[in-house]
Amino acid sequence: MFVTNILLKKTKSKMIMVLMESAVSGHKMIRIRERLADKLEMISFDPYIQQPSVYRELKKVRSLK
Template sequence: MFLTNVLLKKVKSKRIMVLMESMVSGHQFNYIRDRLADKLEMIRFDPYIQKEAVYYERRKIKSVK
């Protein structure tokens, strides 16, 4: 193995940005979580229905430093 391959290896970040979506109205927002953590579900205020709603993690967007 060449030394340059070892030196240029990318390191995975410890956090990722995910898309959170409301189960009720479809409202979405971005959230940052640890890469090794479980998928998120949370209760948060939904501006479309003016009440609290359950949000779940829809998909990964990108890695964050």
Template sequence: MFLTNILLKKTKSKFIMVLMESVVSGHKFTARRERLGDKLELLRFDPYIQNESLYKERKKIRSFK
């Protein structure tokens, strides 16, 4: 094993992609948020019910820079 592999750590990404789900209808979409930020809750247009609905963060999908 090379010494450089031990010394160089991978840096954590600043953002993560999360799955957002509608509380009313179950419609889902992905959003991006900061890794250290709070879980997302937002109002957005829901195409299933043709009205605004509350979306809550369900799970982390992946990290990216």
């Protein structure tokens, strides 16, 4: 094994971008969270129903540096 392979090893990012979906209307939005944190679940304003609703994390979109 070459020394350069060890030195150029990729590091994981601390933050990731996740897709969140409203439990009521299905409206989607993107948020950023830490990689090691629990899945996001929050109350935010839903423009489709004009009221606050619960948003839950669906999937990871990409990693951020």
